[in-house]
Amino acid sequence: MRSVLCYGDSNTFGQTTADDPDGRYGPTERWPGVLRQLLGPDWLVIEEGLSGRTTVSDDPIEGAEKNGRTYLSPCLTSHKPLDLVIIMLGTNDLKVRFNKPASEIALGMGALVQDVKRLRPGPDQSIPEIMIVAPPPILVDLKGWESVFDGGRIKSLQLAEEYAKIAEVMDLHFVDAGSVVNSSEVDGFHLDTMAHAKLARTIADVIETMEWQEK
Numbered sequence: 001m002r003s004v005l006c007y008g009d010s011n012t013f014g015q016t017t018a019d020d021p022d023g024r025y026g027p028t029e030r031w032p033g034v035l036r037q038l039l040g041p042d043w044l045v046i047e048e049g050l051s052g053r054t055t056v057s058d059d060p061i062e063g064a065e066k067n068g069r070t071y072l073s074p075c076l077t078s079h080k081p082l083d084l085v086i087i088m089l090g091t092n093d094l095k096v097r098f099n100k101p102a103s104e105i106a107l108g109m110g111a112l113v114q115d116v117k118r119l120r121p122g123p124d125q126s127i128p129e130i131m132i133v134a135p136p137p138i139l140v141d142l143k144g145w146e147s148v149f150d151g152g153r154i155k156s157l158q159l160a161e162e163y164a165k166i167a168e169v170m171d172l173h174f175v176d177a178g179s180v181v182n183s184s185e186v187d188g189f190h191l192d193t194m195a196h197a198k199l200a201r202t203i204a205d206v207i208e209t210m211e212w213q214e215k
Contacts (some may be wrong), residue, residue: 001076003044006032007072008013010190011135014047015127017186029193034200034207039207041111046079054092057107061097069108072115080121081211086203087112088133088177090159091189094152102155106162113170128212129172131203134160136181139188147190173206 014030016023027033036045052059052066068089076082089112093105100108109132122128131138136197137156143148160176167174180202181195191199 001042001044002083003046003079003081004035004039004084004086004207005046005048005076005082006086006088007048007068008086009049009053009068009092009134010051011091012047012088013051013195015051015190017184017190017192022024025193025196031191031196031203034197035204037177038075038204039198041076042203046082048075048079052092053089054098055089055105056111057098057100057108059092059097066092069112069115069200071213073119074113076116076119076121080155082121084129084131084207084210085116085121086131086133088135090163091135091138094149094155096148096150096152100155102158102162103160105155106166109163110170111168113166113172129173130170131175131206132167132175133175133203134163135197136178136183136191137151139183139185141185142188143186145188157210167173171208175203175206177202 014025031047043089051067052062054066056069058064068119090105094132113130116130117127138152140153160178164174177199181198182187184192
């Protein structure tokens, strides 16, 4: 059995759109769950999504536990051996309180990748396959969240290009989620169930093209 870690924020956790802000999509609706069904019984799909998670920053309002880098190392260690690590983060870094350009958010993603490579949580202490996913751009109408993400729309449109650069330099698999799904018009920055399904299909297609050695 191969294992894949899905590491992300509320859109990996499966948080529903604003009509039910405290809810969570079911295990077969959120993209890691759909991915589990698509890959089949030979894969263990591990879900590690946290609402509000950033790439590498403590959140002065929501708490230090939102720092994606702080939790990544123990997370990798507790779930190893891992054949594949998928990281989809960056939306929360768009918040005005972090004051980051898209290029710096991408550098944060690169730092997470460096941690994965340093820890070598793959089989026989190898470096696993690594995929980074650029989240879909946020919308203009954020249903009351505009001040929190002030200026974030423009930066979100730049993330895919910046992530692609990181992927090329660091020899990573890359998915631009914004090329296949849009953020929900209900709240402007979460995914609906149809988007979760489409994203999972896209990621599964990339996984199927990878060269996997027989175990």
